[in-house]
Amino acid sequence: MNYIGEISALATAFCWSITSYAFTNASRRVGAIQVNIDRMALASILLFLIISLFGISLNLTFNQISNLVISGILGLVLGDSFLFKSFQMIGARLGIIIMAAVPVLSTILAFFFLNEIISYLGMFGMLLTITGILIVVLERKNSDGNNFSISKLGIFYGFLGALGQATGLIFAKFAFQSGELNGFAASFIRLFSASIIILPLAATFRRYKNPVSIYSKDSYSAKVILIGTVFGPVLGITGSLIAIAYAKVGIASTLMATMPIIMLPISRFYFKEKLDWKAIWGAIIAVAGTAIIFLR
Secondary structure, three states: OOOHHHHHHHHHHHHHHHHHHHHHHHHHHHOHHHHHHHHHHHHHHHHHHHHHHHOOOOOOOHHHHHHHHHHHHHHHHHHHHHHHHHHHHHOHHHHHHHHHHHHHHHHHHHHHHOOOOOOHHHHHHHHHHHHHHHHHHOOOOOOOOOOOOOOHHHHHHHHHHHHHHHHHHHHHHHHHHOOOOOHHHHHHHHHHHHHHHHHHHHHHOOOOOOHHHHHHHOHHHHHHHHHHHHHHHHHHHHHHHHHHHHOOHHHHHHHHOOHHHHHHHHHHHHOOOOOOHHHHHHHHHHHHHHHHOOOO
């Protein structure tokens, strides 16, 4: 049996667990909107170079382009902007655990738009996932070793980010169902369209600054944004699109939701962060719940 979609989803989870820390640090230094725009613009350039180097076709149908543009607006412009703001307020670990709600939202949306049936076992998995998320976000505010406090607004932004991610996946799936489509080409269309939409808006409202002047004075932010862009928009987003192309949206979302499990060891052993057992069990329960959704 071919597991390209499932393997791509797990690889995406690993990439996003790395990029979340990079973008969290950068967002706290230069701002969430600045980071979101800069990483999309840089990723568009890198993806265009990859497409040109390997001769990947950009000959897409109007229907494919339309769905990818909508997917980019929902998932990247809106979803990721709320996600980065959530990271900035409550930290990467809690922000990503909240994003474990994406499989639940994807399941509901897939039921209505892709005719994926939710079984009783699947509904139990959804309930278990939500329970795990609540265990984490209701963790004691001032846990030892945690530099972030629980913010209701930060949690709300996290769930808005999850909704944007879920709807973005549905429209991306529509694009792949319309015909043959390369993952790197799909990523480029999503990121490039999102960039040309969000950049003028941010500049108009004076929420975006000249990146040259910023990063010439802050080489650390430039470095972590480059790392985050490679693992996030370039490899992570492309991996997520390949995952939904070869696997069901819900299954791909579930495997990508294993980020909390990947991130907790990183937090403990690399960043020397003291983890509350509630956070550990909450992450395990949330991911177990999303896995149960698609058991047959």
